[in-house]
Amino acid sequence: MALLLSRSDVQQLLSMDETIRVVEEAFRQFALGNVIMPQRTVIRVEDYHGLHLGMPAYIGGEMDALGLKVVTVYPENPTKKQLPTIIGTLLLNDPTTGAPLAVMDAGYLTAMRTGAVSGVATKYLARRDARKVGLFGAGVQARTQLWATCTVRDIKSAVVYDVDSEACQAYAKEMTGHLDIPVSPVDDPRSAVEGMDVIVAASSATEPVFDGNWLEPGQHINGIGSHSPKARELDTTTIVRAKVVPDWTEACLVEAGDLMIPLDEGAINKEDIHADLGEVVAGFKPGRENDEEITLFKSVGLAIQDASTASLVYRKAREVGLGVEFAF
Numbered sequence: 593m594a595l596l597l598s599r600s601d602v603q604q605l606l607s608m609d610e611t612i613r614v615v616e617e618a619f620r621q622f623a624l625g626n627v628i629m630p631q632r633t634v635i636r637v638e639d640y641h642g643l644h645l646g647m648p649a650y651i652g653g654e655m656d657a658l659g660l661k662v663v664t665v666y667p668e669n670p671t672k673k674q675l676p677t678i679i680g681t682l683l684l685n686d687p688t689t690g691a692p693l694a695v696m697d698a699g700y701l702t703a704m705r706t707g708a709v710s711g712v713a714t715k716y717l718a719r720r721d722a723r724k725v726g727l728f729g730a731g732v733q734a735r736t737q738l739w740a741t742c743t744v745r746d747i748k749s750a751v752v753y754d755v756d757s758e759a760c761q762a763y764a765k766e767m768t769g770h771l772d773i774p775v776s777p778v779d780d781p782r783s784a785v786e787g788m789d790v791i792v793a794a795s796s797a798t799e800p801v802f803d804g805n806w807l808e809p810g811q812h813i814n815g816i817g818s819h820s821p822k823a824r825e826l827d828t829t830t831i832v833r834a835k836v837v838p839d840w841t842e843a844c845l846v847e848a849g850d851l852m853i854p855l856d857e858g859a860i861n862k863e864d865i866h867a868d869l870g871e872v873v874a875g876f877k878p879g880r881e882n883d884e885e886i887t888l889f890k891s892v893g894l895a896i897q898d899a900s901t902a903s904l905v906y907r908k909a910r911e912v913g914l915g916v917e918f919a920f
């Protein structure tokens with residue numbers, strides 16, 4: 593029998609620290625060569641300004657997780673349809689037989705695993721004494737981004753900038769309550785960069801959200817929003833000034849305008865990209881090496897994050913007896 597798990601089931605089962613732990617292990621297995629993960633399929637549904645992504649992965653080693661997420665990205669959903677930008681469904685298979693173990697909602701799961709990978713990156717790349725976070729975008733992802741950052745560093749305060757000031761106010765109020773730190777809305781992008789230790793770009797913007805000349809030594813940036821060749825949240829100056837760690841260089845070089853545009857301009861070479869996150873996690877390449885360098889994690893989102901998180905959800909659901917059993 594397979595398990596059917598709703599968004600609320602997934603929400604009850606996932607904690608941020610456990611999600612960070614399994615995502616970190618997935619990246620370690622990736623660097624060790626124990627992952628099979630093709631590039632994701634991308635269907636651009638131009639008529640409706642949407643994206644449909646097919647994301648399969650097998651993670652070997654002790655994790656032994658096999659899954660496929662289908663996720664859609666419709667940026668106009670929140671304003672035009674009262675639906676989230678990201679909607680996802682995940683199929684988890686038994687790696688020993690191929691039989692389906694579970695079908696689960698992957699909207700909340702996506703937000704958790706995207707927050708978690710930034711948590712992993714922040715752990716290896718941000719200064720240990722990081723206390724202040726500046727966020728761009730006050731949407732779904734920005735919530736788990738701040739939660740994850742607070743899980744790996746002793747964050748004392750945060751500020752958030754969004755072009756939608758109502759969204760910004762609502763985010764600040766909700767996250768202040770959730771994380772028990774002051775989270776304040778700011779009305780100019782510069783205030784979300786200057787004096788911050790960690791900067792998070794988690795918006796639906798397609799043009800750079802801040803000027804890389806505003807960056808200060810020692811800052812760490814998590815760039816998670818854009819994942820199309822012609823869109824970017826980070827400008828060329830940011831990429832040139834930072835030590836760049838992608839989730840997976842191969843994926844970023846076909847999807848991330850943040851890196852592809854500076855490469856096309858000749859502002860950086862492929863050799864300037866420091867390492868993939870997994871190589872840093874596995875200890876093959878260094879993370880942050882001093883308090884002065886500017887570090888940047890660029891994420892387009894990988895299927896190993898989904899398979900590892902779904903496997904955790906499934907294990908916990910079986911332990912506590914959550915979800916609906918059904919036979920196909």
Ligand SMILES: NC(=O)c1ccc[n+]([C@@H]2O[C@H](COP(=O)([O-])OP(=O)(O)OC[C@H]3O[C@@H](n4cnc5c(N)ncnc54)[C@H](O)[C@@H]3O)[C@@H](O)[C@H]2O)c1
Nearest residue numbers: 677729731732733754755756795796797816817891892893
């Ligand atoms: N890297 C990954 O693994 C990953 C995973 C999920 C989503 N995403 C991407 O992250 C982005 C955000 O997703 P979401 O689910 O939070 O969307 P969302 O619609 O809930 O929130 C996006 C927010 O960005 C704001 N925004 C737009 N332009 C801005 C600008 N110039 N400056 C500041 N804020 C701006 C919007 O007003 C909105 O509040 C999307 O592009 C999505 O595709 C990436």
